[in-house]
Amino acid sequence: MDKTSVFGSMFVFLLICVTSETTHPPVHKPCNTLTSCDTCLANVSCLWCLTNNICSEYPVSYVIPPASVCKLSKARWGVCWLNFEALIIGLAVLCGALLLAITVCCCCCCCKCSRSRSVDHEAEQFSRRREEIRQRADERRAERKAKHDEIRKKYGLIPDSDHPYSKFENE
Structure with a gap:
């Protein structure tokens, strides 16, 4: 590749980067202005109450919203089809x-x-x-061999090399 094609491709890349649209995060409206469950729960900081169909700010100072805000069985957070009570029970069972x-x-x-x-x-x-058993067996075997050798020597079954005529007995 020559230098002009490298610079050309870099120029095209920069042109694409500059001209592309940047996406901005969606701007959420205040919770009290929202009128439906879906639009209310699109904002994570909002809580929908089914008893009076009001979208209110999630009380972040409490982990579980108090009954003065909304009953747990009627409160919705995250999704409209799951009440807060079931969500808490499900998460507790899952964690357990x-x-x-x-x-x-x-x-x-x-x-x-x-x-x-x-x-x-x-x-x-x-x-x-x-x-240990093998060593004791070897010791007993050596004792038996020594005892048998003594008996053979006593009855002359083992040729004694000290005997002067032992040479002639082998022939």
Whole structure:
């Protein structure tokens, strides 16, 4: 690519950036001027009350709006089809289930770790016992061999190299 095509493509890019429209965030009207549930809940800071069909400012000083503003079963926030009471119960159940799942996962992980440690400890004990049994078996085998060799020597079944005529017995 030559320099003119690079500069040309940069010029086109800058021209597109400058001429494109910038989107502005929507301007929300005050809550008390809105007359329908959909337009009221389009603004996150508004709360719709079905008892008197009034859009009011969400009381941010409270997590749950007080009954003086609107009953929870008649209050709508976020969506028109779900009352605030059901929203709170649903979120509480969801959070409870999430906490329960996290607790169960943590318990399972802890039990698995302790179980693997105990399995490792048991395997180590088992191998240690097996080694001890093998050593005792080797000792008993050596004792039996020594005892059998003494008996063979006593009855002359093992040729004694100290005997002067042992050379002739092998022929």
